[in-house]
Amino acid sequence: MNKFVNDNLYETRNNLVKEIVLLSDDQLNSKPDMNMWSIAQVCHHLVLVEEASIKAIAWGLKESDRTQKERKNIHFILLDRTKKIKAPKIVEPDVESFEVPQIIDLLNDSRKKLMAFLSTIEDKSILEEKSVKHPSLGELPLDQWIEQIYLHEQRHIEQIIEIKLLLDVKH
Incomplete structure (x- = not known):
């Protein structure tokens, strides 16, 4: 994995943790609106996506006939928050409440699993x-699966910042 991708995985995760580490458990689990996720749910979704991405990449490495040359502009697609992307059922977050240290542990564990893999x-x-x-x-080269992890996380950091504003949480 190249240094650029590695640095982005590291930097994005640090930015995410900075956004949530000082929240109370109430702030973490509050929903500004019934149709929105809480910050805890956004973070749990990120953990599930990271774990599902490991499985997808592992599966792709085992396949012999899945070759693809076309690269997608995933930066543009994932960072354009005007286009809502519905989360597949497999990466929908739990509705239960989480505690801040618990969410940070889940994030740390999924990142350790990714880096070890x-x-x-x-x-x-x-x-x-x-x-x-x-x-x-759609069809995505495996190296772009790795990139989409931090790009997807950047997308959701923006969402967390918006949720904090809606909840009137001070930075």
Whole structure:
């Protein structure tokens, strides 16, 4: 994995934790509107997406016939928040309440799993050669599956900032 992607995974996760670490459990679990997720649910969704991405990449590495050369402009797609993307059922968050340290532990655990998994891939160039269908983005090269993790997280950090404003949480 290249340094740029690694740095973005690290930096984005740090930015996410900074947004939530000082929240009370009430703020973490409050919904500004019944049709919106709480900040806890957004974070739980990010954990589920990261874990599902590991499974998808692992599956894609095992497949022999999934080759794809076409790369997508996933930065543009994921960072354009004017277009709502419905979360597939498999990555919908729990409705139960979470505590701040619990959410941070879940985020840390999923990131450790991702980094441990990626460290097992000896020939990283294979990530550009194989692809797996992404539920929202379509057929996606495996290296872009890794990129979509931090881009998706950046998208949701913006959502968390909006939720905090709606809840009138001070930065």
